[in-house]
Amino acid sequence: MSQDQEYENASYQEKRPEAWALYQRLKREGEAAGYYLNPDVDFVLDLMDGLLTNQQRYGYGACPCRLADGIRENDLDIICPCDYRAPDLEDFGACYCALYVSEEIARGAKSEPVIPDRRWEEREAEKRAREPARSAAEAADHEHEQVGWTASGLPVWRCKVCGYLCARERPPLKCPICKADRDRFERFP
C-alpha cells in the first residue's frame, strides 16, 4: 500500500468509522470466499451507509438499492448478499448494486455494466410454476422457468481441485475454498 493510500484510508476511518468498519469486514469476508468489492471506495461507503440504515430500521441489512418490505420473511432474498448476487455476477460481472463485482472489474480492467433487477422476474416465474399447469406444453415451459430457481432443479458442481460441492445454476466464478476458476468445476455426479 502506498503512503498516499494509507493516509486516505486513515482519513475515511476517522470521518466515517462505522461505514469503514463494515466495508473492511465485507471486504475480508468476500475475498476469503472469492468475491470482490467495487474498487470505488466512496461509492462503497455510501452503500455501507445504506446497509447500516436498513440494519437500524429493520433489524437486518436489506439491499440498499431495493425497496424493502420491512418484514424479514418477505425480504430474505434481498438481505445483502442477496440471492441474486451469484447469477448477476455470472451474467453481468456485478450485483444489482455493483457492490460486488467480478475480479476484472475489481482490478479496474473493465467498467461496471447496468444491471437489471431479476428479483420480480424470478418471483413471477416461481409463482407461475406453483400454479397447476393447464397443458403439457405449458408444464414444459414452467419446468424450463424453474431451472436455477427451485432447489430441486439445481445441479451440483464439484471443484476438481479440492472437491468442494455446491448447488447452483452455474458454478461459482472462484472456488470459495481453493480459489480455482470456474472452468475447473464439473457436474456432480
Next chain:
Amino acid sequence: MSQDQEYENASYQEKRPEAWALYQRLKREGEAAGYYLNPDVDFVLDLMDGLLTNQQRYGYGACPCRLADGIRENDLDIICPCDYRAPDLEDFGACYCALYVSEEIARGAKSEPVIPDRRWEEREAEKRAREPARSAAEAADHEHEQVGWTASGLPVWRCKVCGYLCARERPPLKCPICKADRDRFERFP
C-alpha cells in the same frame, strides 16, 4: 481498537504467549467460518491452557472441560472443536465449555447459559440403535433417536445465497462461505 485494549492485549501476549497465540488462531479460523469465541479473554486463555496441556499430554487438543480417555480413536468426538459444538450452539447459544458462543453472546447482548453435556446421551442412543430392536414400536423409537446422529439420517442444507451444501441436523447459524444467516438455508434437494 482503543489504546487501553491494545495495551491489555500486548500484556496478555507477553505474559501468556502460547495461550495468546492459540487464541488468536482459533479466533481467526472461527470468524472465517462464522463461529465466535467467548468475549471474556481471561476465561478463554484459561481454556487455551487446558487445550495446550491436553495437546502436550495426549498429542491432540481434547476438550479441556471433559475427561479424555487418552486414546485418540476414543476421543475423536471431543477433540476441539467437538462434534457437539454445532448442536449446542444451536440449542443453547454456546458449546459445552462456552469457548464458542452465538453472535449475540459474543457481542455481549446475552449472557452464557449452562450447557448440559450431550455426549453420553448421544452415545447411549447410538449404542441402543445398533442393538437389534425387540419390537416394531421400539424400532421406531430407535429410528427417532438416530436422527441427527448417524450420517445416513442427516439432511443436506443449501445456502440460497451461495449454494454451499452441508449435512447436519439443522442448518448452521451462519453460512461459513458467505456469512448468510441460517434462515437463508433450504433443504436439498
Next chain:
Amino acid sequence: MSQDQEYENASYQEKRPEAWALYQRLKREGEAAGYYLNPDVDFVLDLMDGLLTNQQRYGYGACPCRLADGIRENDLDIICPCDYRAPDLEDFGACYCALYVSEEIARGAKSEPVIPDRRWEEREAEKRAREPARSAAEAADHEHEQVGWTASGLPVWRCKVCGYLCARERPPLKCPICKADRDRFERFP
C-alpha cells in the same frame, strides 16, 4: 515474529515485491483452507517467479514445475493449485513442486519427499477407461483405474464437526471450514 524475521521479510518485500505479494496471498488463502506452504521462503519465491512468468506468458498460472501446452483448456489440470495437489499431499505430504506441504513438513518436523508426476499416469488411465473394453476382466480393471479420477466414481465425505461435504478420493487432511483433522470425516451418506 522475531525482529530478525521481520527484518528479513521487509528485505524480501523490497527486493522481490511481486513474488512476495503472490506468496503472501497464496499463504493467506492456503491457510484459510487448511493448506500449508513450504517453509523455505527462498524456494517458494522462486516458484512464485515461475508462476508469474507463466501468468505473463500464457494468461494463467500454470504449474512452474511442468511443461505447459499454452492452451488453457489443455492445461486446466495443471493451473496452480493443480488437480493433483490433493492426492499428492495425501500420499507424499507435498505437491509435485513441493509448494504445498503437509502440516508436519510446514512446521519443519519432516523433510520433503520426492514426488512422482501422476499427471500422465492418470491421463493414460482416463484415456483407456474411455475406450470400449475388450473383455469383462479388462472392464473391471478399467473400473478400478477410474476410482478417484472420474467424478462419477468419487465418494462424498462429511466432516462430523461442521457438516462440510466434499467429493474426493479420500477426505482432506484438514476440514477447510472448521480445521478438523481428516479422521473426523465419514462417508456420506
